Structure formats: C-alpha cells, structure tokens
Amino acid sequence: MSKIQMTTPLVEMDGDEMTRILWQMIKDELILPFIDLKSEYYDLGLAHRDETDDKVTFDSAYATKKYGVAVKCATITPNAARVTEYNLKEMWKSPNGTIRAILDGTVFRAPIIVKGIEPCVKNWESPITIARHAYGDVYKASEMKIPGAGKAELVYTDENGNETRELIHTFNGPGIIQGMHNLNGSIESFARCCFNYALDIKQSLWFATKDTISKKYDHTFKDIFQEIFDAEYKEKFDAAGIEYFYTLIDDAVARVMKSKGGFIWACKNYDGDVMSDMLSSAFGSLAMMTSVLVSPDGTYEYEAAHGTVQRHYYKHLKGEETSTNSVATIFAWTGALRKRGELDGISELSDFADKLEKATIATIESGKMTKDLALITTMKDVTTLNSEDFIKAIRKELEATL
Ligand code: NAP
Numbered sequence: 001m002s003k004i005q006m007t008t009p010l011v012e013m014d015g016d017e018m019t020r021i022l023w024q025m026i027k028d029e030l031i032l033p034f035i036d037l038k039s040e041y042y043d044l045g046l047a048h049r050d051e052t053d054d055k056v057t058f059d060s061a062y063a064t065k066k067y068g069v070a071v072k073c074a075t076i077t078p079n080a081a082r083v084t085e086y087n088l089k090e091m092w093k094s095p096n097g098t099i100r101a102i103l104d105g106t107v108f109r110a111p112i113i114v115k116g117i118e119p120c121v122k123n124w125e126s127p128i129t130i131a132r133h134a135y136g137d138v139y140k141a142s143e144m145k146i147p148g149a150g151k152a153e154l155v156y157t158d159e160n161g162n163e164t165r166e167l168i169h170t171f172n173g174p175g176i177i178q179g180m181h182n183l184n185g186s187i188e189s190f191a192r193c194c195f196n197y198a199l200d201i202k203q204s205l206w207f208a209t210k211d212t213i214s215k216k217y218d219h220t221f222k223d224i225f226q227e228i229f230d231a232e233y234k235e236k237f238d239a240a241g242i243e244y245f246y247t248l249i250d251d252a253v254a255r256v257m258k259s260k261g262g263f264i265w266a267c268k269n270y271d272g273d274v275m276s277d278m279l280s281s282a283f284g285s286l287a288m289m290t291s292v293l294v295s296p297d298g299t300y301e302y303e304a305a306h307g308t309v310q311r312h313y314y315k316h317l318k319g320e321e322t323s324t325n326s327v328a329t330i331f332a333w334t335g336a337l338r339k340r341g342e343l344d345g346i347s348e349l350s351d352f353a354d355k356l357e358k359a360t361i362a363t364i365e366s367g368k369m370t371k372d373l374a375l376i377t378t379m380k381d382v383t384t385l386n387s388e389d390f391i392k393a394i395r396k397e398l399e400a401t402l
C-alpha cells in the first residue's frame with residue numbers, strides 16, 4: 001500500500017515525560033507506516049526550551065500562524081521543583097500560555113465517548129463541550145508579594161500621561177496582589193468563535209462568569225457576548241433552533257450537573273481550565289478528551305487535555321511497565337491530520353483520520369484498554385494492556401479497516 005502524501009507541513013510540537021514516549025510510539029505505529037508525514041518539528045521538551053531560552057516555543061507558535069495547523073504533545077510547566085530537577089536557567093512560562101497568547105482564540109474541549117465507559121453523572125446523555133477563552137486573565141497576570149504595611153493601587157496612564165487610579169488595598173502587614181487584564185478584541189473573537197462553533201455543530205451555547213462580584217471585569221465579558229449575539233447571531237440561532245443564554249457561573253455549574261448534556265459551555269480562561277478537567281473526569285478519564293485551539297485568523301492547534309503523566313514516566317524510567325492512555329494524544333494527531341486534509345483538499349488524509357479514530361474506539365469497545373479505563377468500565381472480561389500494546393492493538397484494528 002502506498003503512503004498518503006501531504007502538501008503542506010504540519011507543525012509538530014514534541015513535549016515531555018510519558019506523553020513524549022507515547023508521541024514516538026504513536027508516530028511509529030499509527031502515523032508513519034501510513035502517511036508520508038510532512039511536518040515541521042519543534043522540540044518543546046523542557047531541556048530544549050531551556051537550551052533555546054524558550055525561543056523554540058515562540059518559533060513553534062509563529063510556524064502555526066504560518067501553516068495553519070499544529071499538533072502538540074503535553075509539556076511541563078516548570079515550577080520550583082522542575083527548576084531543580086532540570087537545572088533550568090529560569091522558571092520558563094507555560095508553553096500553552098505562550099502559544100495561546102500568540103494565537104489568541106478559543107480552546108474547545110469535548111469528551112470522547114465510548115460504549116462501556118459511562119459518565120458518573122447519570123443524566124449526561126450527550127457530550128458537553130467546553131469552550132475556553134485562551135487569552136489573558138490569570139495566565140497573563142503580574143503578581144507581587146507585599147512585604148509589609150503600605151498602599152497598593154491599580155494605575156492606568158493614558159498616552160497623554162493622564163493617570164487613573166483605583167485603590168486595591170491599604171496593607172497593615174504582608175500580603176499579596178495580582179494585576180490581570182483582557183482585551184475587548186480578544187473577548188469579541190472569543191464570542192464569535194463560540195457562536196460560530198455553536199452554529200457549526202448545532203448546539204446551544206451557555207456562557208457564565210461572576211459578573212455580580214466582578215462588576216467591571218466579568219461584566220465586560222457578559223456585555224460583549226450579548227452585544228455580538230444580538231447584532232450578529234440572534235436570527236441565525238433562531239433559524240438553527242438553538243439558544244444562547246448567560247447565567248452566573250455558580251448557577252451554570254448547578255445546571256450543568258442536572259442537564260442531559262449536548263451543549264457548549266463557554267468559560268473564561270481559568271474557569272475553562274478547571275471545568276474541563278472536572279468534565280473529562282466525570283465523563284470517564286482525563287485521557288478521553290480532545291482539545292483544539294481555534295484562533296480568530298483560522299489557525300488550529302490540537303493537543304491532549306491532560307498533562308505529561310509524570311508518575312507513569314518515573315515508573316517507565318525505572319523499567320516498570322506502564323499503562324498510560326494514549327487516546328487523547330492520538331485524537332490530537334487525527335484532529336490535525338483531518339484539518340490539514342480539509343484545508344489542502346486531500347480527502348485520503350481526512351479519511352485516514354476518521355479511520356484511526358474509529359479503530360481507537362473499536363479497540364476499547366472490544367474490551368482492550370489501558371488501566372485507567374479498565375478500572376471504570378461497565379464491560380465484563382476486559383483485557384488491560386500496557387502503553388505500547390494498546391497502541392499496537394489499535395494498529396491491528398486500523399490495518400483491518402484499511
Ligand atoms: P497529568 O499529567 O494530567 O496527570 C495527572 C494524573 O491523571 C496522572 O497521575 C494519572 O493518574 C492521570 N492521567 C492523566 N493522563 C493520563 C493518561 N493519559 N493515562 C492514564 N492516566 C492519566 O497532570 P499532572 O501530573 O498534574 O502534571 C504533570 C505535568 O504535566 C506537570 O509538569 C504539568 O505542568 C504538565 N501539564 C501539562 C499540560 C499541557 O501541556 N497541556 C496540561 C496539564 C499539566 P494516576 O497517576 O493515578 O494513574
């Protein structure tokens with residue numbers, strides 16, 4: 001069988017720890033035997049980020065802007081322990097934060113549904129997609145430790161040098177402060193991304209913030225969404241038979257738990273981070289969730305929603321067997337290959353992505369799965385496979401369909 005040819009390179013962002021191990025296995029077993037892969041490779045592994053003073057992260061984001069589609073492996077966001085572990089020059093920022101700040105846009109995360117893995121919220125019949133704003137707020141914040149008594153203020157200086165001040169707090173002793181921002185332009189594109197996606201998949205859109213407490217910050221999000229909806233989308237939503245509604249974040253959480261699913265839940269950056277982990281765990285596993293960053297200029301970055309699975313990696317380093325779920329990382333590849341196929345008019349590439357996804361789901365539904373799923377499945381007589389054998393089982397299933 002001849003390999004599928006590509007015309008435009010895919011931006012490939014390699015990563016860290018256990019997911020880096022899976023990355024190579026996925027390429028070797030599920031991609032390279034079938035596709036003449038054209039990729040522009042960026043090594044976002046922590047050691048290489050440190051070597052390049054994090055330049056490689058920026059370069060990979062600019063390459064994504066250039067080519068339009070990227071696939072990213074999970075990466076370590078350094079903390080103090082990682083600085084010691086990797087002997088880092090600096091505590092480099094979150095690569096996802098850097099990439100999102102450059103690409104802007106919205107991250108859509110949806111659970112991968114398979115028979116035999118039932119959501120622990122019994123009334124959820126359909127997937128709930130989280131639309132996470134990917135710019136600003138606490139991910140682009142400046143923070144300060146206040147050593148002792150004194151006054152902290154927010155100061156805005158306009159282009160003519162006029163100052164506007166807002167008191168944060170008068171400190172009597174030590175404390176902490178944080179200054180964060182967002183941009184009307186970014187919130188507008190977040191809103192349009194969500195409305196377009198809702199129309200695309202014909203599902204209602206929910207949006208929630210804490211505007212009763214955050215009367216300027218969160219309220220601006222609420223207002224921008226409503227203005228754009230009324231001016232540009234109301235009629236289209238009516239015609240599609242879907243709705244947009246806004247509510248408070250705590251009310252939204254309560255309603256989500258009681259819902260049947262089957263809608264998009266738009267969240268600010270931090271809420272989306274937290275809620276997507278909650279949803280993916282409730283739907284089955286962190287490793288059963290797709291994630292794609294859609295930017296306003298139409299670029300797509302696909303990744304897994306989980307991290308680098310550090311605990312499994314340390315076992316792997318000790319030569320012990322691991323059973324790490326590669327589904328989300330496989331779906332990052334299929335998402336990117338399908339989009340590349342669509343953009344370049346290569347239907348074989350998109351078809352291949354569909355088949356690989358089907359083979360992955362069929363493998364699990366036939367009772368072959370990794371430990372995280374074996375522990376929660378309602379299926380009887382399942383076979384728990386190690387990381388590598390699971391990927392090999394998918395390859396077998398895939399080859400049978402090709
Ligand atoms: P994590 O890698 O998502 O893993 C947390 C736990 O969830 C694991 O210990 C494992 O549980 C389970 N898990 C996650 N993915 C799994 C998979 N594919 N298969 C099986 N089990 C899975 O989060 P973390 O341990 O908090 O973070 C590790 C590193 O990842 C950190 O350095 C963090 O900065 C980074 N991170 C990166 C991204 C990203 O690049 N998108 C996102 C989040 C975190 P058991 O150990 O119980 O089996």
Ligand code: MG
Binds near residue numbers: 273274
């Ligand atoms: Mg997270």
